[in-house]
Amino acid sequence: MNNVILIGRLTKDPELRYTPNTQTAVARFTLAIDRPVASGQERQADFIRITVFGKQAEAVDRYLKKGSQAAISGRIQTGSYQDDTGQTVYTTDVIANRVEFLGSRSNNDGEPNRAANGNNSRQNGQQQRARAPEQVSFGDKESFPDAFQAVDDDIPF
Numbered sequence: 001m002n003n004v005i006l007i008g009r010l011t012k013d014p015e016l017r018y019t020p021n022t023q024t025a026v027a028r029f030t031l032a033i034d035r036p037v038a039s040g041q042e043r044q045a046d047f048i049r050i051t052v053f054g055k056q057a058e059a060v061d062r063y064l065k066k067g068s069q070a071a072i073s074g075r076i077q078t079g080s081y082q083d084d085t086g087q088t089v090y091t092t093d094v095i096a097n098r099v100e101f102l103g104s105r106s107n108n109d110g111e112p113n114r115a116a117n118g119n120n121s122r123q124n125g126q127q128q129r130a131r132a133p134e135q136v137s138f139g140d141k142e143s144f145p146d147a148f149q150a151v152d153d154d155i156p157f
Contacts, residue, residue, distance in 0.1 A: 002075045004094055006048060007102065008033035010068050014052075016061035027057035029064070031072060031094075050074075052096045060099055071100040 008031035016027045028051050035044040050072055052060050064070060074096035083089050 004072075004074060004076055006031055006033055006050075006072045006094065008045075008048070008070070008072075010064055010066055010070065011047060012066045014057075014061045014064055016057060025054055025057040025061075027052045027060045029060070031070065049091075049093045050096055051093055052099060056096070056099055063101060069102040071102055072096045073098040073100075 011030040011032050014027045014029040016025060018025055028049065031048050031050050032045045033048060035046050037044050060070075072094060074094045077093050077095050079091045079093075080088050081091070
């Protein structure tokens with residue numbers, strides 16, 4: 001089984017592109033995720049590359065920005081390529097099949113980053129601002145495991 005669930009914050013604004021042949025939207029961004037460390041040590045983070053396709057990619061581009069908190073459900077995909085010097089570079093990415101916007105509207109500002117088609121006209125921006133991120137749904141929250149739901153018994157105080 002290849003399944004991963006991550007919660008973290010975007011390290012920079014998502015990058016939206018469209019595939020040449022099918023014009024499928026592809027958004028890429030990096031998620032910073034805190035790593036547990038022994039007490040007394042400095043906090044550490046892992047930086048995981050995320051790729052999202054289709055309508056979700058457009059919504060991610062529209063509503064998430066640097067610092068936004070998100071939950072990602074997807075699969076790990078590895079690959080490799082030759083760089084300019086001929087060295088083989090190995091990659092590991094998460095291909096998201098579900099994205100949940102976390103945090104309050106003030107954390108995500110409730111405003112889109114930019115138009116999904118790259119058009120930043122005033123009219124287009126006003127139409128997009130009318131939709132708050134909480135109105136964008138990628139499925140019911142109950143499909144995430146219980147680990148994401150606060151339970152009083154799990155609180156250590």
